[in-house]
Amino acid sequence: MTVGLGGSVVEDALGAGPLLCPTVDCVGVLSPWGWARERVVRGVGRLRPRRGRCRGCRRTRVLLPASVLLRRADAVTVIGAALLAKAGGAGHRRVARQLGRPPSTVRGWLRRVTSVAVRVLAVLAAAAAELGVEFVPPAPTAEPVAAVVEMVGALARAVARRLGGSCSPWRLAAVVSGGRLLAPEGPDLRSAGAAGSNTNSLWAAGP
Numbered sequence: 001m002t003v004g005l006g007g008s009v010v011e012d013a014l015g016a017g018p019l020l021c022p023t024v025d026c027v028g029v030l031s032p033w034g035w036a037r038e039r040v041v042r043g044v045g046r047l048r049p050r051r052g053r054c055r056g057c058r059r060t061r062v063l064l065p066a067s068v069l070l071r072r073a074d075a076v077t078v079i080g081a082a083l084l085a086k087a088g089g090a091g092h093r094r095v096a097r098q099l100g101r102p103p104s105t106v107r108g109w110l111r112r113v114t115s116v117a118v119r120v121l122a123v124l125a126a127a128a129a130e131l132g133v134e135f136v137p138p139a140p141t142a143e144p145v146a147a148v149v150e151m152v153g154a155l156a157r158a159v160a161r162r163l164g165g166s167c168s169p170w171r172l173a174a175v176v177s178g179g180r181l182l183a184p185e186g187p188d189l190r191s192a193g194a195a196g197s198n199t200n201s202l203w204a205a206g207p
Contacts, residue, residue, distance in 0.1 A: 001052075001061040002069075002179035014052055014063070021054040021061075022178060022188075028056020036062045043075030044068060066171035070179040074101065079182065080152075080170030082106050083113060087146040109182060110145060116186030117144035120177065123187040124151045127176040134158060 001022050011032075019030040030052035038048040050063045069076050078099060085095045092110055096103040113120070128135035135158040138150035155176070156169035177187035 002064045002066055002174045002177070011050060014050065019052065019063075021056060021059070023054065023057050023059055026054060026057045026059075028054040030054055030061060030063070033060050040073075041068050041075060042073055043078045064174075064179045066168075066174045068179070069174055069177075069181050070183055072182060074105075076170045076174045076181070077168055079109055080168075080173070082109055083145055083149050086110055087143070087149040112182045112184075113148055114144045116183070117148050119186035119189065120148050120181060121151050122189055123177055124155050124173070126189060128155055128158060131159060131162065134161065 014030060014032045021028045021030060031054075033051045033053035036049040036051055038046060041047050044067050047065070047068060049065070051060055052063050053060045064070065067075050067077070069079065072079065078101070082095050082099060082101075085098060086092070090098070092107040093103045095110075096106040099106065125135075125137070136154065138147075138154050141147045141150065152169045152173045156167065156172050159172065160166060173181055180187040
């Protein structure tokens with residue numbers, strides 16, 4: 001579960017109690033519950049995510065900062081830069097050279113986004129509805145990666161108009177997707193409402 005724009009924001013939010021449980025039909029909030037295993041994320045550094053436990057259903061969650069995605073070794077802004085370059089017409093080898101990443105890694109990102117694009121677009125639209133923003137979807141495109149890039153940008157602009165402040169569009173996408181932007185099945189549409197609510201409370205943290 002991706003809930004904050006940085007480790008300190010996650011910690012503050014847990015202490016204050018505004019983080020909603022993403023479990024469907026649960027109305028509980030999360031409280032601190034230890035830490036997850038430490039790992040290294042390129043573009044972020046060493047990361048030891050917080051764990052939270054729902055006061056209602058009692059389930060535990062690993063609370064990722066919005067700088068990372070679930071089970072990915074690179075920062076979400078790096079992955080976002082790859083998607084943006086692909087949408088601009090660059091091939092995966094050129095993108096890999098630009099970012100200093102293996103071509104196989106970049107190709108994997110692009111293939112995964114292509115395979116889950118429909119679900120990603122649905123979650124982004126659901127988050128916009130949950131937040132109540134004046135959202136104008138981008139013009140349709142047949143290219144899945146470009147469609148996701150355009151939708152992420154449109155949502156970020158709409159949220160900025162509604163809530164003020166600023167944030168990296170890709171960090172916003174990480175929060176809205178629950179860190180599952182590149183998960184095998186994509187983000188969970190059923191939890192988009194909780195992700196939208198948590199975005200609303202954490203947006204002011206800035207980039």
